[in-house]
Each structure stands twice: as structure tokens, then as C-alpha cells.
Amino acid sequence: MIGGVRDRLSQGVGSLLVVEGDSGFGKSTLMRRFAATESGGTCRIVLSRCMPTIGTGSRYAPVWDALTQLSKSPVEPPRRSRLARMLREGTAAAAPELLSVAVPGLGAAFTATRAAAAATVATGSIPGDSLLHADGLATRQLVDVVVQQARDGKPLLLMIDDIQLSDHGTLELLHLLLPRLRDEPLALVLGLGSYGRSASGGQAVHELLAEWERDYGTDSVLRHQVPALPAWAVRQLVTERLRGKAVPERFPDHVFDATAGHPVFVDQVLNLWHPGYGADVPLPEKLPAAIEDRFGRLDPHDRELLVVGATMGEFFCSHTVAEVTGMPQLQVQDRLHAIQRDHGLVTERRRSELPRWTRNLHIDWYDFEHRLLQRTIRRVQQREGARLLRHAGIADALGRLPRAAGSELPRELRVLIADQLRQAGPARAAECAVAHLDLARTAAVEELAFLQAEQHCRTAIDAVRLLPEGTEDHDRRLVEAVELLLSLTEVRWQGGHTDHARPEIDTLAAEAEQAARRLGDRLLIARTTLLRGKTLLAVDGLAPSLAKLEEAVQRARECGDEGITALYVAMVEYGRQLPKRDLKAGLAVLVDAERLYGSAPQLSETGNPVLQHARNLNEMQIGVNLFDAGRFDEARVRLERCVARLDGETPQVELPIALNYLAQLHVAMGAEDKAREALSRALQFEESRGGASGWHAYNSALLALITSRDRTRAREAVALAEEAWQETTCTWLVNLVPIVRNLYVEVLLETGHDPDLAARLARDSLVETERTGMDRSRIAAYCLRSRLRSHAGDIDDAAADARMALSVLEERGDMPALRTEEVLHDAARALHAAGAPHEAQTLWDRARTEIHRKADSMAAPDDRARFLNGVPLNRTLLTHDVPPGHGGAGTVPGQRESRPRA
Structure with a gap:
């Protein structure tokens, strides 16, 4: 099979082969022998392997190993030669640093993202969507590096064994690499x-x-x-392995019957057999028994060495075994060599074969013959209490490994130590939590490997739960781990819950908040209160979130000067959410936050990513809320200034949001060409970063609505809206879900496509917004369903929905991105059709007043004229006493909530 992949590659056809097999069936041996014997022909063959523990924590580890092997080529372009030299020399550089060497222009982006990651680690004040774009950027660039390596010589067959142990980055890389195989001189074999x-x-x-x-x-x-x-292969293997010995004729058949052809079982049985046993030798019925029998032949001191080694993992070094057993290291080495010579079981690896991260470590390296052997020895040959003690001893010994003067412990070794501490149980739980938190920070800041950082945070939290609640170790570590975890995962938060369980995000935030209160640390209390306010928004909706966010502002004020940054961040978050309930009050909080930013010396650090992020969000939120309040000129100045500043910043994570807000303003002013331009730019920006995004979905839906106005592009508009909704269901940001769903409904309405689907989606929005308290989207959903019912001839129900929309609007007043004149117009149409012409006329008069009020906010005559005459709804309302037909451009085309994260 592997040869077939190679042959097709030689003919210009790339493909992927996955070789699957139980441990000991020869999968790894097959791949290793093929790579050793077939290299040098029509293809280059490179084999690397994911390693347990290290493989799951080291970003792109098998890919870097493969590139290290390929780096021995003497002919390289200048930048690539620098990368090759770093790989050959085993430079302990993180993935972003290596990629910055290989790819021009990446350095600045990675530097900015590292600064943001460091701020997240330090403060928990920057969400994951400010960081994760670098995750995808690094992966896509490394894909290009691999492809370029394939182009530089003979076709490349890349083999990676034990892919089930891979880190997430490598899996993502393979996912992006696969569609390129058909056009590149590259093929993959995965074990x-x-x-x-x-x-x-x-x-x-x-x-x-x-x-x-x-x-x-x-x-x-x-x-x-x-x-x-x-059976024939077993007979052949018995003959070859026991050649020259008096083997009974029936013995190979007995071996096959006992082992069912399992390669490792056959191997263990043949290791047990010796002359004189005859054909009736008692064969163990299970593989572990065969391993135990073979293991039992060792000297007790030798068994202890292997038990310690197996407890460490699939590989171990003599220094660690010596430290744990108390034997002199030379004696340990002599015994291990004798075991290898006389019994097999372990193999010493040559120094030239050691991974590059061991370059500065003065160690030897022993591998067990196979994973089942190591696991059986570890599980069967010791009691749980002894195993816990050995794991603790191994963790201590690994930290004392001899290494080059001045060199630090490599990250891979820190991963091993942390894993040993985890397996040492409650006695080492505090150290385990600290070790995994340190690894989380390293993964986030140095590697920009945020999913790996998340895994370390979760392990740290598990370790903290083993400590007594209320102790310093428990409470402080819990706050640190939860704050970092929720910051890294915020972009993927899922809301909603059943009576049986609350979502994890709010449970963790509540635990962290209580732990901060027990510590009595005012700054931590302020930060965890803010964090809880954000999780409540995702889980329980707006009302409980606003109460907690207001409390977070007060808690930050109580911190005095040391809490100024926390106060500013809390005010921005509270000010962004409050307009959903009270537009005027929310705008006032945002303006107060802006004044604080301009007056507090502590906030003058222009290079601080936390402050930069909050300032950008605050300015664009003020801009869009000024638009919501009908102050168009002021809004445009704010939003255009914000976009211009973001153009000069790195990494520009807020740019798609600012462009979304600016596009909505352009639509409202009748400048749809400018709106389309802004949305197209936002979409292109996010597509260059890769990955699903709630804001990419929102911008796509808004563009679909604009496109739906052109009847010749109805099919295109529906397809774009459908894609936007699918992307929204993948990201499921609580604020954006009803917005995109409502935009999808409006596109269906505008194009006359699938009214039943539109009705179901409108109903879903009403059910959801009842729970979350997103009243703006609730009003829009009532308006949309009213229009749907009017189209279906259900006049009375359409009027009922219109009255519900009016009721919520009267209670809440002007709402974010909800054009009051459109709600009044839609309601008037429904009520007029239901036999209430006087009430409808009153609503139309109110709508005209609203239009003139907004027109008065524009100083330029051209802007006023375009607004009054270029917006279809405005033109219809101002030229007819009773608008005939549909009379407008739809219900709330600029649907939007404030951004759901800070």
C-alpha cells in the first residue's frame, strides 16, 4: 500500500494513506523499514513520529522534525537557509520565531500577537478572538513551507507515525495540506x-x-x-527465529492457535521458548501474561529499573532511573545494557537519533520494544501507592537532569515533568497546577499555541480541585487558571443550559469569583466580577449580565489607582452592553470611559494591548451608538477615524467590527456602494486569516441583504445568507446569533424564497430572545414575522405581531441599530391592512418625524438629499400619505447588537 502511494506520487498524483493497526501489529516497523529501504529512489521519503505527552503539547512537532531532516539540503534560498541552519542546529525556537525566519513579513504580526497574548496572561482582559487569528496564520504559513520543500527536489513522501498523539496544530496543518496534494509533488502516509x-x-x-x-x-x-x-507467516517466523534449534513439528501451529497471529504475542512467545520445552510448552492465553512471564525472568534489581522506566513512559534515561532507585548511574547503565543484550525489552537510542530538543541535555535514551510492553509493566508490576510515589520521584529527577551550563529546561522536558506531577496525585497537586499554568503561559505567549494553552489550563484546574478549598494555593491558582482559560476560549463560548447543568463557562467564572472574594484581593475581585458578567450574558442573558457588569465597575472603582485599568476595561464592557437595554445610558457610560482614558496617567501607555483593544472597542461603540441615536455626522466621524487608526495598527483584530458598523451607517444614509465596499473589505480581511468567525458571518449576512435588493442576484443573495447562518451556528456567539438569523429571514423575504423556513427562523429568534433579553432582535423578529404573515394573508396575526413589536419599542425606546421609522412603518402597514387606518396614519406620521430628525443631523446637503431621496423607505414615506404595497426596503436592514466580547 505504501509503495502504491509512492508510485502514484512518482507519476504526479498525490494521495493520503492511513495505516491503522493495534499496538504490536507491526505498523510502526512497517513504516520505519519502508522509509529506510526505499529512500533515494524516485521520491524523497521522510518519517517522523508523534510522541506521547510531548507530541500532544509540542506545536507542529512531527512537521518540524520532518523539516529538520529535509534541512540537510545544501541548496537553499537565503531565508530558507537560515531556517535550515536553525533546524539543523536544534535551535530551541518557538514555531512563530522559526516561521518569521522562513516567511517575510510575519515577524511584525507575531510580535503584536505575542504582546496581546502576554496581556491576556497577565490580565485576562483580551478575548481569544484577538489571538486566534495568529494560530491560523502560523498554520497556513507552515503549510506553504512544507509545499515549497516538496517543490524543491524530487517528489516528497511525508510519513508521520502515531498521529493519534498529534498536537492540534499538526492536525490543522494536515487538514489544510490535504486539498493541495492533487496539485503538488507531495503525498502523505499517516500511522x-x-x-x-x-x-x-x-x-x-x-x-x-x-x-x-x-x-x-x-x-x-x-x-x-x-x-x-x-498461519503460514507464523510458521515462517518461527522457522527463522528458531533456526538451528530442535523445534517440534507441531510447535508453529500451536503458536498460531495461541496467538491468533498477533505479531507482538508471537514475538513474546518465541522469546519465552527455549530448547527442551517441546511442542506442548504452556503458552499464556493473553499477551500481558506473556509479557509478565518474560519480565519475571529478570533479576529483581533489573525489574525495578524497568518498572521505574515504564512509569516514566515509553522512553526513559538512566539518570532518572538512578535518581529514583538510588543506584549509581553507571551501574544502572550496565544493567540496562545487559538487559538489552540478554532479554531485549529495551533498546538504547543513538545520540544522533535523539530529538533536537535534547541537544543541551547530557542524557542517554532508552525505548521499550513496544507500547504494550511498557504499559503492561507499568500497570501490572506495581501497586497504586508505589506508582504515585514513583511518578513524584521521576518528576523531581527530571528537573535535575544534567544540561549545558546556562541552558534552561526545554519546554518538552517541562511538559514531561508536569505530566509526572499530574500522575503523582493529590500530594503534588499544587506543584502540578503551577507547572501546567506555566506551560499554558508559555504556549500562549511564546508559541501562540492557544489550544495547547487551553489544555494546560484545564489540567491545572483539575489539579486545583484536589486541593482544600479556601487555601491560598487553591484559590489563587483557580483564579489564574480560570481567567486565562476563559479569555482564551471566549470566542467559542456557548450559551443556554438545562435544569440539570449550567454551562461550564459560568460555573468556572462563579468559582473564580468566589475564590477571589476569599482571597480578599480587590483587584482580582474586580476582574473576576467582570468575567462573571460576560459569562452570564452568554448563559442567562442580558439582565443578570448588566447587573454583574455594573457591579464590576463599582468593584474596580474601589481599587483606587491600582485599579484604573480594570475600571476602564469594565466601563467599556458595561457601556457596550447597556445600550441593549438603555441606549442613552449606555452612550453616557462609554463617553465617561473615554474621558477616563484621556485623563488618567495610568492609561497613557499607548503600546499596552489591553488599553489599545479597549480603546478601539470604546470608540467604535460610541460611533455606532451615535448612529443608533440618529446623530449621523458625529457617528461617521467617529467610525471613519477608528477605521483609519486600525489601518495603521497590528494585528487589527477589531477592523471587521468597525467596518461592519461603518457599513450599517452607509446603508442608512443611502450609500450602498460604500457599504458594499466596507463589507467586502471586512470579509477579505477575515478570509485571509482563516477559520470560522461570528463577525465574518454577520458581515456576509449584511452583504447578502444588500445583494437581495437586486432581483437578478436573488439566488446569490440566498446562498450567501445561508452560508452566513451556517457559519453562525458553528461559532454561536450569543449576541450575533439572532442578528444573523433575522438577516437570513429578511433575505428570504426580499427574494420570496422558502417562506416556511423564514417562518421557522423567525419563531426561533422570538423564543431565543425571550430568554436572552435581546429586545432589539426581538422587535425585529416580530416585524419580520408580521411581514411573513401579511404575505400569507394572515392579516390578524400579522397585526398582533406588529402590536407586540410596538409594545417592546415603547417600553425600551430607541434601540441599537433598530431604525425606529422602519418598525413604525411595518407596524402601520399591518394595522392598516387589519382595518385600523387612523392608528396606522399616526404611526406613519411618527416615522416621518423620525426621518426628518435624522436628516437634521447631517450638515452636508448632498448627504441629506441622499438620505431623504436615496433610501427607498424614506422616499416612499415622504412622497405618499399612505404607502402603497410594500413601500420600502425591508425591516431593519442594519440589524446589529453591540459586540459581545471585550
């Missing part, structure tokens, strides 16, 4: 252990494989299950 579903990333790998098969077909994505050995 997958059949036990992979139980590995940390195993389930993700199986789900990804299913997606690949579905998207690319079984011609491009091949899977091969390594089978058990047939």
Missing part, C-alpha cells in the same frame, strides 16, 4: 494506532478522517488496516 480513540487526540483524528473521506473520496484518502499474521 494510526487502533487504540487511538482512547488517546488524548484520538477521537479528533477519527472524526477528521471521516470528514476527509467524505470531502475527498476514497480514491484520494486511502485506509489500510494492518492484519494479524496468517
Whole structure:
């Protein structure tokens, strides 16, 4: 099978082969032998392997290993030669640093994102969507580096074993690399252990494989299950292994019957057999028994060495074993060499074969023959209490490994130590939490590996839960881990809950808030109160969130000068959410926050990512709320200034939001060409970063609505709106879900497409906004359903929905992005059709007054004329006493809530 992939690659056809097999079935041996014997032909063959513990924490580890092997080429472009030199020399650089060397222009982006990541680690005040774009950027650039390596010589066959142990970055890279195989001189062979579903990333790998098969077909994505050995192969193996010995004739058949052809089982049985046993030798019925029998032949001191080694993992070093057992290291090495010579079981790896992160470590390296051997020794040969003690001893010993003077512990070794502390149980839980928190910070700031940082945070939280509640270790570590975890994951928060369980995000935020109160740390109390306010918005809706956010502002004020930054961030977040309930009050809070920013010396640090992020959000929020209040000129000045400043900043994470707000203003002013231009720019910006985004979905939906006004592009508009809704369901940001859903409904209305779907979506918005308190989207949904029912001839129900929309509007007043004149116009139409012409006329008069009020906010005559005559609804209302037909451009085309994160 592997040879077939190579042959097709030689003919210019790239493909993917997944070789699956149980541990010991020979999958890894097969790949290793193929790479060793077939290199140098028509293709270059490179084999790397994901490693347990390290493989799941080291970003792109098998890819960097493959590039290290390829870096030995003497002919490289200047930048690539620098990368090759760093890889050959084993430079302990993070992925962004290496990529900055390989790819021009990346350095500035990574530097800015690292600063933002450092701020998140320090304050918890920057959300994950300010960071995750760098995650995708690094992956896409590394894909390009791999492809370029494939182009630079003979076709490249890249083989990666034990992919179930891979880090998330490598899986994402493979996902992006796969569609390029058809056009590039590159093919992939991945080794997958059949036990992979139980590995940390195993389930993700199986789900990804299913997606690949579905998207690319079984011609491009091949899977091969390594089978058990047939009877003839077992007979041949017995003959070769026991050549020259008196082997009874029936013995090979007995071996096959006992082992069912399992390669490792056959190997263990043949290791047990010696002359004189005969054909009736008692064979263990299970593989672990065979391993135990073989292990039992060792000297007790040798068994202890291997138990310690197996407790450490699939590989170990003599220094660590010596430290834990108390034996001199030379004696340990001698015994290990004798074990390898006389019994097998372990193999010492040559120094030249050690991974590059060991470059500054003065160690040797021993591998067990296979994973089942190591696992059986670890599980069977010690009691739980002894295992916990050994894990603790190994963690301490790893920290004392001899290394080059002045060198720090490599991150991979820190991962191993942290994992040993985790497995040491409650006695080392505090140190485990600290170790994994440090790794989370390193992963986020140095590697920009935010999903790995998230995993370390979760492990730290699990460790903290083993500590007594109320202790300093428990409470402070819990706050640190939760604050970082929720900041990193905020872009993926999911709201809603059942009576049985609250979502994890709010449970964690509540625990952190209580822990901060027990610590009595006023600044931590302010920050965790703000965090809780944000999780409540996602989980329970607007009302409880606003109460908690207002409390966060007060808590930050109580901190005095040391809490100025926390106060500013809290005011911005509170001011962005309050307009959903009270537009005027929310705008006042935002203006107060702006005054604080301009007057407090503590906020003058222009390079501070926390302040930069909050300032950008505050300014664009003021701009869009001025638009909501009908102050168009002031809004345009604010938003255009914000966009211009973002153009000169890095990494510009807020740009798609500012462009969205500016596009809504352009639509309201009748400048749809400018709106389309702003939205297209926002979409292009996010598509260059990759990945699903709630704001990309929102901008797509708004562009779909504008497109739907052109009857010749109705099909295009519906398709774009449908894609936007699908992207929204993937990201599910609580504020944006009803907005995009309502825009989808309006596109369906404008184009006359699938009214039943439109009715279901409008109903879903009403149900959801009843729970979340997003009244602006609730009003819009009532208006949309009223129009749907009018089209269907259901006049009375349409009028009822119109009255519900008016009722909420009268209670709340002007709402964000809800054009009051449009709600009044839609309600008037429904009530006029239902036999209430006088009430309808009153609503139309109010709508005209609203239009003139907004026109008065524009100083330029051209702007006023375009607003009054170029916006279809305005033109209709101002030229007819009773608007005939539909009379306008739809219900609330600029639907929007404030941005859901700070």
C-alpha cells in the first residue's frame, strides 16, 4: 500500500494513506523499514513520529522534525537557509520565531500577537478572538513551507507515525495540506494506532478522517488496516527465529492457535521458548501474561529499573532511573545494557537519533520494544501507592537532569515533568497546577499555541480541585487558571443550559469569583466580577449580565489607582452592553470611559494591548451608538477615524467590527456602494486569516441583504445568507446569533424564497430572545414575522405581531441599530391592512418625524438629499400619505447588537 502511494506520487498524483493497526501489529516497523529501504529512489521519503505527552503539547512537532531532516539540503534560498541552519542546529525556537525566519513579513504580526497574548496572561482582559487569528496564520504559513520543500527536489513522501498523539496544530496543518496534494509533488502516509480513540487526540483524528473521506473520496484518502499474521507467516517466523534449534513439528501451529497471529504475542512467545520445552510448552492465553512471564525472568534489581522506566513512559534515561532507585548511574547503565543484550525489552537510542530538543541535555535514551510492553509493566508490576510515589520521584529527577551550563529546561522536558506531577496525585497537586499554568503561559505567549494553552489550563484546574478549598494555593491558582482559560476560549463560548447543568463557562467564572472574594484581593475581585458578567450574558442573558457588569465597575472603582485599568476595561464592557437595554445610558457610560482614558496617567501607555483593544472597542461603540441615536455626522466621524487608526495598527483584530458598523451607517444614509465596499473589505480581511468567525458571518449576512435588493442576484443573495447562518451556528456567539438569523429571514423575504423556513427562523429568534433579553432582535423578529404573515394573508396575526413589536419599542425606546421609522412603518402597514387606518396614519406620521430628525443631523446637503431621496423607505414615506404595497426596503436592514466580547 505504501509503495502504491509512492508510485502514484512518482507519476504526479498525490494521495493520503492511513495505516491503522493495534499496538504490536507491526505498523510502526512497517513504516520505519519502508522509509529506510526505499529512500533515494524516485521520491524523497521522510518519517517522523508523534510522541506521547510531548507530541500532544509540542506545536507542529512531527512537521518540524520532518523539516529538520529535509534541512540537510545544501541548496537553499537565503531565508530558507537560515531556517535550515536553525533546524539543523536544534535551535530551541518557538514555531512563530522559526516561521518569521522562513516567511517575510510575519515577524511584525507575531510580535503584536505575542504582546496581546502576554496581556491576556497577565490580565485576562483580551478575548481569544484577538489571538486566534495568529494560530491560523502560523498554520497556513507552515503549510506553504512544507509545499515549497516538496517543490524543491524530487517528489516528497511525508510519513508521520502515531498521529493519534498529534498536537492540534499538526492536525490543522494536515487538514489544510490535504486539498493541495492533487496539485503538488507531495503525498502523505499517516500511522494510526487502533487504540487511538482512547488517546488524548484520538477521537479528533477519527472524526477528521471521516470528514476527509467524505470531502475527498476514497480514491484520494486511502485506509489500510494492518492484519494479524496468517498461519503460514507464523510458521515462517518461527522457522527463522528458531533456526538451528530442535523445534517440534507441531510447535508453529500451536503458536498460531495461541496467538491468533498477533505479531507482538508471537514475538513474546518465541522469546519465552527455549530448547527442551517441546511442542506442548504452556503458552499464556493473553499477551500481558506473556509479557509478565518474560519480565519475571529478570533479576529483581533489573525489574525495578524497568518498572521505574515504564512509569516514566515509553522512553526513559538512566539518570532518572538512578535518581529514583538510588543506584549509581553507571551501574544502572550496565544493567540496562545487559538487559538489552540478554532479554531485549529495551533498546538504547543513538545520540544522533535523539530529538533536537535534547541537544543541551547530557542524557542517554532508552525505548521499550513496544507500547504494550511498557504499559503492561507499568500497570501490572506495581501497586497504586508505589506508582504515585514513583511518578513524584521521576518528576523531581527530571528537573535535575544534567544540561549545558546556562541552558534552561526545554519546554518538552517541562511538559514531561508536569505530566509526572499530574500522575503523582493529590500530594503534588499544587506543584502540578503551577507547572501546567506555566506551560499554558508559555504556549500562549511564546508559541501562540492557544489550544495547547487551553489544555494546560484545564489540567491545572483539575489539579486545583484536589486541593482544600479556601487555601491560598487553591484559590489563587483557580483564579489564574480560570481567567486565562476563559479569555482564551471566549470566542467559542456557548450559551443556554438545562435544569440539570449550567454551562461550564459560568460555573468556572462563579468559582473564580468566589475564590477571589476569599482571597480578599480587590483587584482580582474586580476582574473576576467582570468575567462573571460576560459569562452570564452568554448563559442567562442580558439582565443578570448588566447587573454583574455594573457591579464590576463599582468593584474596580474601589481599587483606587491600582485599579484604573480594570475600571476602564469594565466601563467599556458595561457601556457596550447597556445600550441593549438603555441606549442613552449606555452612550453616557462609554463617553465617561473615554474621558477616563484621556485623563488618567495610568492609561497613557499607548503600546499596552489591553488599553489599545479597549480603546478601539470604546470608540467604535460610541460611533455606532451615535448612529443608533440618529446623530449621523458625529457617528461617521467617529467610525471613519477608528477605521483609519486600525489601518495603521497590528494585528487589527477589531477592523471587521468597525467596518461592519461603518457599513450599517452607509446603508442608512443611502450609500450602498460604500457599504458594499466596507463589507467586502471586512470579509477579505477575515478570509485571509482563516477559520470560522461570528463577525465574518454577520458581515456576509449584511452583504447578502444588500445583494437581495437586486432581483437578478436573488439566488446569490440566498446562498450567501445561508452560508452566513451556517457559519453562525458553528461559532454561536450569543449576541450575533439572532442578528444573523433575522438577516437570513429578511433575505428570504426580499427574494420570496422558502417562506416556511423564514417562518421557522423567525419563531426561533422570538423564543431565543425571550430568554436572552435581546429586545432589539426581538422587535425585529416580530416585524419580520408580521411581514411573513401579511404575505400569507394572515392579516390578524400579522397585526398582533406588529402590536407586540410596538409594545417592546415603547417600553425600551430607541434601540441599537433598530431604525425606529422602519418598525413604525411595518407596524402601520399591518394595522392598516387589519382595518385600523387612523392608528396606522399616526404611526406613519411618527416615522416621518423620525426621518426628518435624522436628516437634521447631517450638515452636508448632498448627504441629506441622499438620505431623504436615496433610501427607498424614506422616499416612499415622504412622497405618499399612505404607502402603497410594500413601500420600502425591508425591516431593519442594519440589524446589529453591540459586540459581545471585550
